[in-house]
Amino acid sequence: MTIVVGYVPTPEGEAALTAAISEARHRKEIVHVINRARSGDVTTDSRYASESDLDKIRALLDQSGVPYEIEQLVRGPEASEELVDAADRLGASMIVIGLRRRSPTGKLLFGSQAQQILLDANCPVLAVKAS
Numbered sequence: 001m002t003i004v005v006g007y008v009p010t011p012e013g014e015a016a017l018t019a020a021i022s023e024a025r026h027r028k029e030i031v032h033v034i035n036r037a038r039s040g041d042v043t044t045d046s047r048y049a050s051e052s053d054l055d056k057i058r059a060l061l062d063q064s065g066v067p068y069e070i071e072q073l074v075r076g077p078e079a080s081e082e083l084v085d086a087a088d089r090l091g092a093s094m095i096v097i098g099l100r101r102r103s104p105t106g107k108l109l110f111g112s113q114a115q116q117i118l119l120d121a122n123c124p125v126l127a128v129k130a131s
Helices: 011-027 051-064 079-090 104-110 113-120
Strands: 002-006 030-037 068-074 094-099 125-129
Touching (some): 002 011, 002 079, 011 051, 011 094, 094 113
Parallel strands (some): 030 068
């Protein structure tokens, strides 16, 4: 089985990756890391992991001993769609996402990828906050 984790190079992304590794160890599963950016110039998209970020992810996963795959995408669909689609495609046992604190107004105006994942996922979703 596989645990899909949505990763962005932020404290929330780090928390999600750490939680996914912990769950994968406990369940003896593979971690499938997804990092994505919208189509366009990835150098200006703060959600897109740089080579340095990817090296850190690989080092952390190598050190953990957990088997893993990293998928980095640049395309149009929303991140929530990518994670849910990947979880369905891989038959994932779980999706792990990081949450950031947002005001109720912020959620209303900008929507919530996390909320969409929670609504659309066909498997359990573990949502974690950065410490």
